[in-house]
Amino acid sequence: MIEQKFTKRIVNNSNSCKKIVQPNCTLFKSYIDIINSLPFLNVSYNLSSNLASKTHATINSQNEINIFYINHEKQFSSNIYCLISLEKLIINFVDTTISSEIKNLNKLIELEIGYNQVLSSIPNEIGQLRLLKILKIHSCPLLRTLPDDMKHLTNLISLTVEYSSITKIPTFIRDLTVLETLYLYNNKITVFWDTIAGLTRLKHLDLNFNPLTSISANIRNIPRLQGLQLRGCNLKYVPNFITQLYSLTTLDLSGNSLVSLPLTFIHLQKLHWLHLGSNKFQQIPREILLLYKLEYLFMSYNSISSLSGLGILKTLKSLDLRGNQLCTIPEEIENLVSLTELNLSDNYLSHLSTELLTGIQHLSEVYLYNNLFSDTEHTKIKNLLKNTSVFI
Numbered sequence: 477m478i479e480q481k482f483t484k485r486i487v488n489n490s491n492s493c494k495k496i497v498q499p500n501c502t503l504f505k506s507y508i509d510i511i512n513s514l515p516f517l518n519v520s521y522n523l524s525s526n527l528a529s530k531t532h533a534t535i536n537s538q539n540e541i542n543i544f545y546i547n548h549e550k551q552f553s554s555n556i557y558c559l560i561s562l563e564k565l566i567i568n569f570v571d572t573t574i575s576s577e578i579k580n581l582n583k584l585i586e587l588e589i590g591y592n593q594v595l596s597s598i599p600n601e602i603g604q605l606r607l608l609k610i611l612k613i614h615s616c617p618l619l620r621t622l623p624d625d626m627k628h629l630t631n632l633i634s635l636t637v638e639y640s641s642i643t644k645i646p647t648f649i650r651d652l653t654v655l656e657t658l659y660l661y662n663n664k665i666t667v668f669w670d671t672i673a674g675l676t677r678l679k680h681l682d683l684n685f686n687p688l689t690s691i692s693a694n695i696r697n698i699p700r701l702q703g704l705q706l707r708g709c710n711l712k713y714v715p716n717f718i719t720q721l722y723s724l725t726t727l728d729l730s731g732n733s734l735v736s737l738p739l740t741f742i743h744l745q746k747l748h749w750l751h752l753g754s755n756k757f758q759q760i761p762r763e764i765l766l767l768y769k770l771e772y773l774f775m776s777y778n779s780i781s782s783l784s785g786l787g788i789l790k791t792l793k794s795l796d797l798r799g800n801q802l803c804t805i806p807e808e809i810e811n812l813v814s815l816t817e818l819n820l821s822d823n824y825l826s827h828l829s830t831e832l833l834t835g836i837q838h839l840s841e842v843y844l845y846n847n848l849f850s851d852t853e854h855t856k857i858k859n860l861l862k863n864t865s866v867f868i
Contacts, residue, residue, distance in 0.1 A: 498577055501558035507541050510558050515551040536561070542583075546570055557581060567592075579604040586610040595619055603628040612636040627651040638662055645671045653677070661685060661705075670694045684708060684728065696720040707731045707751070719743050730754050730774065742766040753777050753796070760786050775800070776819070787811035798822050798843070810835025821845035821867075827853060833860040844868040 504510045511533075534543040540561035546552070548569040556565075557577040564586040571594045579601035587608060589595065596618040603625030611632060613619065619640040627648035635652065636659040643664045649655070649671045657680040658672065665686040672678065673694035680703040688709040695701075696717040704724060708731035719740040726749040734755040741763035748769050752761075753776040760775065765785050773792060777799035786795075787808030794817040802823040815836050826848040842864055844857070849868065858866055 498575065499554040499558050501555075501560075501580070504555075504558055507559060507561070510555055511541075513555045514553045571595075573597075574599055574602075576601040578602060581605065582607065584608055586612075588612040588614075589616065590614040592616045593618070597621070598623055598626075600625040602626060605629065606631065608632055610634045612638075613640065614638040616640045622646050622648075624648050630654065633657070635659070636661075645669055647671050650674045656680070658682070666690075668692050668695070673697045676700065679703065681705070685731075691715055691718075693717040699723060702726065704728070714738055714741065716740050722746065725749065727751070737761040737763045739763060745769065748772065748791075750774070759784070765789065771814075783809065790814060793817065795819070805829075805832055807831050807835075812836060813838070815839055817841045819843040820847070823847055825849065828857060830860060833857060839864050841865045842867065 531546050533541045536542040541559050542561055543564040545566045552570055552572040554575045557580045560580055562581050563583050566588045569591045576599040584605050595616045600623045608629050609631055632652050634657040638661040641664050655675050656677055659682040661682050662685040666689045668691040670692045678698050679700055682705040684705045684707040700723055701721050702723055703726040705728040707728045711732035716738050724744050725746050728751040730751045730753040732755055747767050749772040751774040753774045755778055757778040759782050765788050771791055771793045774796040776796045780800040783806055792812050793814050796819045798819050799822040810832050816838050821843045
């Protein structure tokens with residue numbers, strides 16, 4: 477694959493956000509003619525190894541442009557829609573609308589549109605991109621809805637709509653039956669309807685930072701779901717039906733108002749990564765102590781004052797207890813024989829026992845910032861943890 481660098485022309489940028497004129501693709505005899513027609517590019521055959529943030533393209537073995545990155549441009553031309561061999565198109569930091577002529581790019585497999593301050597709608601014609609597998613739309617604050625014709629994107633495996641203003645999960649989602657990842661991070665979704673209940677192949681669902689007021693019980697009908705992110709979603713409790721997602725391996729419930737977990741939480745026996753930080757827990761929930769495959773536990777910035785029972789989690793590799801109300805650490809912590817990383821910063825600790833400091837054999841990193849240790853205790857800790865990186 478040949479990678480080519482394109483250099484900017486000097487153009488008048490005063491009309492950069494005007495409505496895009498429809499292209500007349502019959503005017504062009506080759507992709508070079510199309511490239512030369514674009515207001516922001518001239519073709520240059522100087523290769524570059526650092527093109528990630530620049531406008532550039534690649535050419536396939538048939539001497540066709542198949543990948544195009546457009547980044548940080550003040551001008552845009554609909555002639556881009558004449559590059560019918562494109563399989564991947566990335567448009568970032570370009571304030572432009574998207575033309576209905578995007579339908580010409582029917583070989584597209586991946587499309588990304590991001591950091592766009594003027595985009596308020598996606599044309600229905602996007603539904604004609606039947607080969608599309610990856611669609612990522614992000615950082616488009618004026619975008620509030622998606623077209624129903626997206627239901628025709630039946631080969632879509634990954635859909636991302638992040639940092640935008642979507643207010644609900646579109647009903648067409650249920651028609652995207654091969655979808656495996658759905659990222660709706662940081663929108664304005666308030667109600668989690670039944671629209672994704674039939675997505676039997678869905679593995680990862682991200683609803684972080686949406687002001688949810690309700691969640692459909694039919695979420696339990698996503699049997700393959702492995703990752704669920706509900707950070708900062710105004711949750712006051714964990715619905716029981718979430719604990720029926722028996723395939724979950726990662727669960728993020730941080731940044732909510734949780735004070736406890738349901739008894740049924742113990743059914744999530746495949747969990748190995750759990751984030752409960754920035755909630756209102758006063759102790760380690762006992763339901764967690766029965767998750768025998770748990771490896772990563774984040775309980776930072778709660779109101780925890782006791783770690784009673786935690787020593788039973790012998791599979792734990794990383795434990796984050798920053799920003800709690802811990803005055804002492806029980807010696808049972810030394811039973812965490814798999815632990816490699818421990819964060820106890822921002823607590824009220826003044827002493828750590830010798831047994832604790834020497835009992836965890838594989839500990840490689842310990843964070844103890846902003847506690848109440850004396851200089852003598854500092855020295856003792858560092859001497860006893862000579863083979864461990866100590867941050868204090």
